[in-house]
Amino acid sequence: MVEWAFRRREAPILHTASEILTFTLEHDTNAVRHHILKEHDADATTLLAEMIGIQGLTDNTGLASHLSDSIRHLLDIPHESEVSYDPQCVRLS
Secondary structure, rough: HHHHHHHHOOOOHHHHHHHHHHHHHHEEEEHHHHHHHHHHOOOOHHHHHHHHHHHHHHHOOOHHHHHHHHHHHHHHHOOOOOOOOHHOOOOOE
């Protein structure tokens, strides 16, 4: 649903999708990371690419800031104490 919303250009839809993504990242960041890796392996446009694309196109500084916080959250190194931490999911290639 978030990816569909990020392909839209209506501001209320983009803001709502950004909020949903934030709540999802707060709940289980590694699940979102895993989803992005699966999309990458399938040669599909990833959620991360959608986020970066919107950030580059929008004039809305609030939305761009919110997306940059989500990207930063995705790129943070997970702690070993996280419930869903799985070293096998970490890939270098």
